[in-house]
Amino acid sequence: MFDLFRGLATGRITICLTALAALWLSTQGGPAGAAQIQLQPIPVRVTIGEVLAFRDAATRHLNYLPGQVLVKFKNGTSRAAQQRALMALRSRPALDDLKWIGSVAIVTDAGQPDAPVLAAQLREQPEVAYAEPNYLYRTTSTPNDPSFTSRQWNLQALDLPRTWDISPGGSNSLIVAVVDSGVTTATSPIPFRTWNGSDFVDIAIPFAVNPDLPASRLVSPQDFGFLGGSTVLDTEGHGTHVASTIGEETNNGIAEAGIAYGVRIMPVKVCVSYWDVQFAGSALGIPGFAPPDSGGCLNSDVAQGIRYAADNGAKVINLSLGGPSPSQTVQDALLYAVSKGAFVAVAAGNDYDDDNPTEYPAAFASSIDGVMAVGAVGRSLRHAYYSSSGPYVEIAAPGGDEEEAGTQGGIWQSTIFQPDSDPELVLFPRFDRYAETPFQGTSMASPHVAGIAALIMSRLGASGTPAVVERVIKATARACDSIDCDPATPGVGKSGRNDLFGAGLIQPRAALLGFGFAR
Amino acid sequence: MSIWRSLVLGCSLLVIVNSTAVAQTPTSTLRVTKDMSVIWRLGFSAPATVVRAGTQLDVVGRQGNWYEVIVPASGTTTPGMHGLIAANQVELIGGRVPPNLAPRPRSPSSSAGNGRDRGVARAVPASEHRAHARGFGEIGYGWMQAHQTFRAVFDQGAVTWWGAGAEYGSRTGGFVQGAFRRFHGTGERVFVFDDEVTKTGIGDTVTITPVDFTIGYRSTRGHGATYVGAGFGRYFYTETFDFADAGDKVKLRLTSYHVMAGYERRLSAWIATAFEVQYTHVPDALSGNVAEAFKESNMGGVEVRIRVAVGR
Numbered sequence: 110m111f112d113l114f115r116g117l118a119t120g121r122i123t124i125c126l127t128a129l130a131a132l133w134l135s136t137q138g139g140p141a142g143a144a145q146i147q148l149q150p151i152p153v154r155v156t157i158g159e160v161l162a163f164r165d166a167a168t169r170h171l172n173y174l175p176g177q178v179l180v181k182f183k184n185g186t187s188r189a190a191q192q193r194a195l196m197a198l199r200s201r202p203a204l205d206d207l208k209w210i211g212s213v214a215i216v217t218d219a220g221q222p223d224a225p226v227l228a229a230q231l232r233e234q235p236e237v238a239y240a241e242p243n244y245l246y247r248t249t250s251t252p253n254d255p256s257f258t259s260r261q262w263n264l265q266a267l268d269l270p271r272t273w274d275i276s277p278g279g280s281n282s283l284i285v286a287v288v289d290s291g292v293t294t295a296t297s298p299i300p301f302r303t304w305n306g307s308d309f310v311d312i313a314i315p316f317a318v319n320p321d322l323p324a325s326r327l328v329s330p331q332d333f334g335f336l337g338g339s340t341v342l343d344t345e346g347h348g349t350h351v352a353s354t355i356g357e358e359t360n361n362g363i364a365e366a367g368i369a370y371g372v373r374i375m376p377v378k379v380c381v382s383y384w385d386v387q388f389a390g391s392a393l394g395i396p397g398f399a400p401p402d403s404g405g406c407l408n409s410d411v412a413q414g415i416r417y418a419a420d421n422g423a424k425v426i427n428l429s430l431g432g433p434s435p436s437q438t439v440q441d442a443l444l445y446a447v448s449k450g451a452f453v454a455v456a457a458g459n460d461y462d463d464d465n466p467t468e469y470p471a472a473f474a475s476s477i478d479g480v481m482a483v484g485a486v487g488r489s490l491r492h493a494y495y496s497s498s499g500p501y502v503e504i505a506a507p508g509g510d511e512e513e514a515g516t517q518g519g520i521w522q523s524t525i526f527q528p529d530s531d532p533e534l535v536l537f538p539r540f541d542r543y544a545e546t547p548f549q550g551t552s553m554a555s556p557h558v559a560g561i562a563a564l565i566m567s568r569l570g571a572s573g574t575p576a577v578v579e580r581v582i583k584a585t586a587r588a589c590d591s592i593d594c595d596p597a598t599p600g601v602g603k604s605g606r607n608d609l610f611g612a613g614l615i616q617p618r619a620a621l622l623g624f625g626f627a628r
Numbered sequence: 629m630s631i632w633r634s635l636v637l638g639c640s641l642l643v644i645v646n647s648t649a650v651a652q653t654p655t656s657t658l659r660v661t662k663d664m665s666v667i668w669r670l671g672f673s674a675p676a677t678v679v680r681a682g683t684q685l686d687v688v689g690r691q692g693n694w695y696e697v698i699v700p701a702s703g704t705t706t707p708g709m710h711g712l713i714a715a716n717q718v719e720l721i722g723g724r725v726p727p728n729l730a731p732r733p734r735s736p737s738s739s740a741g742n743g744r745d746r747g748v749a750r751a752v753p754a755s756e757h758r759a760h761a762r763g764f765g766e767i768g769y770g771w772m773q774a775h776q777t778f779r780a781v782f783d784q785g786a787v788t789w790w791g792a793g794a795e796y797g798s799r800t801g802g803f804v805q806g807a808f809r810r811f812h813g814t815g816e817r818v819f820v821f822d823d824e825v826t827k828t829g830i831g832d833t834v835t836i837t838p839v840d841f842t843i844g845y846r847s848t849r850g851h852g853a854t855y856v857g858a859g860f861g862r863y864f865y866t867e868t869f870d871f872a873d874a875g876d877k878v879k880l881r882l883t884s885y886h887v888m889a890g891y892e893r894r895l896s897a898w899i900a901t902a903f904e905v906q907y908t909h910v911p912d913a914l915s916g917n918v919a920e921a922f923k924e925s926n927m928g929g930v931e932v933r934i935r936v937a938v939g940r
Contacts (some may be wrong), residue, residue: 275830275871391744580821582919622918623817623828625867626774626781627927628878 126375142328147421149300150311154337154388158219160389162269163381165222166245168402171321171430173242175222179409179438181238194234198227211411211445213438214244241442244434246406246470248290248347248380248552260521261365262488262546263507263557269368269433270607272564272618278359278371280567284328285355285369285425285559286418287452289348291341291378293318293525293540294330299342301426304398305536307392314617317341317541319349321357321364321523322374328419332378333410344540345404346525347381350548353522354556355563364523364545368560368617372567375423378407379414380430383532406430411470412442419449424566427559429453429552433466440473447479452566452575454552454559457484458497465497479575481582484610486556492609496551503611504582506557509549510592519547558582561617568621585620586613642804645757656687656723658695658713658871665718667699667711675704676711684827685713689897690726706832724940726897727784739884762939766790766904770931774914774924780825781832781918782815797846805842805857811835830870835866836927840886842925853892860885863927884910884928902935926927 116418153160162175184193194205199220206213221227231240264270298313318324322354330341343349356374357367381389387404411430418426426446458468474482485496492498494511495583509519514582524546531537543558566573569625606612641689663681668674676699679685685697688710699711701711768789772778793807817830844857860883867878890904913927 271925568824568828577821577826581819623819624828625817625832625833627867627871627880627914628779628916
């Protein structure tokens, strides 16, 4: 299974004490423990085959969903010809039974779980423009030890207080979509079926809206995961953390600050967590526990989420997810979003010290004006040890670096209290408690850029097109020679763009101020 | 300020200056040294009067070897009437030697061939230099060399300058001049990508104060003079904007180089006007997104201006 949480082992050690406290709470008649009553579990929209495929992918460490591919037929191909192409597959799926994302079809063939082989079979058909496995992208962050000390060094480093003098939190009419693991919109417990170690049990899982990102700030939520519909549940905390960086309430005396605290957030759930897989499996009668690393962001859901956000008024989209596999379907969705006037920030990836593979969809960014791949710096404003590099990295922002400064070097934002839902510690999770939590990763760097893009768009109005926003950010970035980006690699990053930082460290105040006559 | 407002103001200044010239008053006093000296009517058409030695006369101006004076009242003259008396028949007893004036237009009757009339005309040299010192004020309209950058921020490619200075001229025609000018304007901060200007809505205020020194040569002919010069200077540049902190303000000291040429018209002994053209070169002054987008770095440009000088 693709590593979901980088450095999880070190994180586990540090969260151990607080996790034990949470476990004690759950065994003392806490909400989860008390909820084992007769309930009708919420239905899921996925099939047993899909849930099993997720579990299979986790078990076999696959970066795609077994037996599923995304297919785009060539323009002008008739329905009959499309059906003929599908007949090349062993299962011979009917065209009318396929799910569609724009012009891309999701094809499932239970008889051929090897998705790359399936895709290759379809690519041989003359009617097919492209066919690719339905890859699983991963969220790109690492949760660290919770702390209640306010340590938003990242916002200080970017001079946000003075930036807010110019654009106080951005415009309320501007929508930023967080295409991620979701931001919870439910305000009451929701019944789920799960496994207690020996049998299925139906329990009411507590959910609550983040008090520092109230429901009034959330707009047009949509779940493209297992439940579907307009109720979004973050059962992991990643999406909530990202959303908090973008727009957590500010100047309210609660928790931390967000960059664009005046904009509205569109929660678009495209990533499923361990708990989503576990609940769905139990609801469908699959006994036992899902593998710990179950979950991910299916490319078909990512593409749908991007298109949904663009179609529903989002002018900024954050994608804190990625993987080593390119997806034409996701690239098409990015192009579609930009064509609809949405700027997209994408995490560059967290695999710098793991052979530094090219990461997608970040690698698409350099070829699309209005989509930016974001690398990460730590508290010292030097390259974060994990931040992937390559010619596609276009900008750098704080993402935290625990190797450099421990949890003090993480990005602190309000999100779900992590020990409440750690699958290695609890049987029955709860998602109604929030805490300031340090995460690190390019997942954390990307929402900095998304939030600042929202401030820029709020300031520029209609002239703030995605391409202009990207150019503004690049033109005002702090070049690496002034932040000693890469002291370990002499000669790198001393001027102009480089593969670690792109144009340099983002400078929100300069990006809002623009330029005068002489300077 | 628009160019039209500037021109109207400049023209108004010229009218005022001309009016002042018309209402000129005597500046020196002469005493007649030879008895029965003749004061001629202007144009030497006829004697105006005859004066005794010791008579004091108010001087209006000088035309070569003749002084233009106010003719003493008599039965044949009118009050305030001007006439001409030979310079060798008088001595200066008060004030300075008046400036040399071109001959006044002669009456049709005198143009028939009066020998003394022709003599006066010959007495005025084709080019005559005098040492002088004077101050001046000026208003100008300049086209910035970085006109695209300037237009992006200020919505116009040219600026109105105000200025003042002082000049000293030698008898050889050479002169030195020191002057300062000033531009102050508020535009809007912008981004420029592919020549497309994106406004930020944030005000940007610029003050440019060039101080320059010029060495030149002047060729005088009658009441007019043409001149050319060249020199160097310093541009004192400040720029600030809405939301700026103290550290944000831009303060620059830039070296400038210039060449200039002009034509001056003397309106009276003390006052002259001039039309001047100057090209200024201020290299490596501009940087940042806007100037780089337009590949402009020179803050100089071409300026035309109207000058009013006071002094002798």
